[in-house]
Amino acid sequence: MSEEASGAKAPIKIKKYANRRLYNTATSSYVTLDHLCQMVKDGVDFAVFDAKSGDEITRSVLTQIIVEEESKGQNLLPIGFLRQLISFYGDNMQQMLLPKYLDFSMKSFSENQEKMRHYMEDTFGSVFPFGQFEEMSKQNLAMFERTMQLFAPGADGTGAAGGEQSSAPQTDSGKSASDIEALQKQIDAMQQQLKKIGEKSS
Incomplete structure (x- = not known):
């Protein structure tokens, strides 16, 4: 076509x-x-x-x-975020999962911002609903922080630290196939939460 x-x-x-x-x-x-x-x-x-x-x-x-x-002083990227992002380079598992999640998260955040803008235009002159938008911003920020912790070097995707060694096949990055599956499930769950946030704001 x-x-x-x-x-x-x-x-x-x-x-x-x-x-x-x-x-x-x-x-x-x-x-x-x-x-x-x-x-x-x-x-x-x-x-x-x-x-x-x-x-x-x-x-x-x-x-x-x-x-x-x-x-130019348009500092949108926190130093902590930049440091963590740099640390992810070279890890095959993180390179496979993180870009997909960040792309989805930014699209969802942009959609929420657009809904906020339209809402303000439609309600211009009335009492501005700071509480609703503040809560949406907090939820979005919490999602980003949770994701960065999830992918942080040394994380096993299950919240356990120093636990039993998995017998599942290992990837090039040292993570097991079960770890990758667990991370993917958590990403899918967070994506669903982001969708719900967008639906509540509409």
């Missing part, structure tokens, strides 16, 4: 040259990281490719944007 028939629109192609210049093929003009940052905020989908090799480098460019924003 073609893009036109399906209604899907291909991401705008951005080329990155050796001199670090970024070229927007849709507008036939050079852009900056600030331009790409605004495109993200506007919901404009794009993909970045190395002009020489043709390799997609969208992830690294988006990471650059985050670094730029953080350097």
Whole structure:
């Protein structure tokens, strides 16, 4: 099925040259990281490719944007979160499960934020329901903190520390297959809780 028939629109192609210049093929003009940052905020989908090799480098460019924003004082990422995130690199099990959960969590959080915004617009002029939004924020934050503890190095996924050794097959990261299954079940349970939070706010 073609893009036109399906209604899907291909991401705008951005080329990155050796001199670090970024070229927007849709507008036939050079852009900056600030331009790409605004495109993200506007919901404009794009993909970045190395002009020489043709390799997609969208992830690294988006990471650059985050670094730029953080350097401007837009500190959204707590130091503790960054330290824990760095510690997860190199662990095959965490690399398999954590990205999926974080992606789902951010989407759920964004949906809740949008519902808050619409609610405020619909009730402008009335008493602002601080309690409801404060509770939603606390629940979202608790979910993130619980997840980071769940994936923390040394955690066994069951809350036990120094207990009996499992006889289940071990993964490359030293975790057993049963540990991975337990982690996945906890992730699924937390995802369901996040859905319930969104439903309560609607």
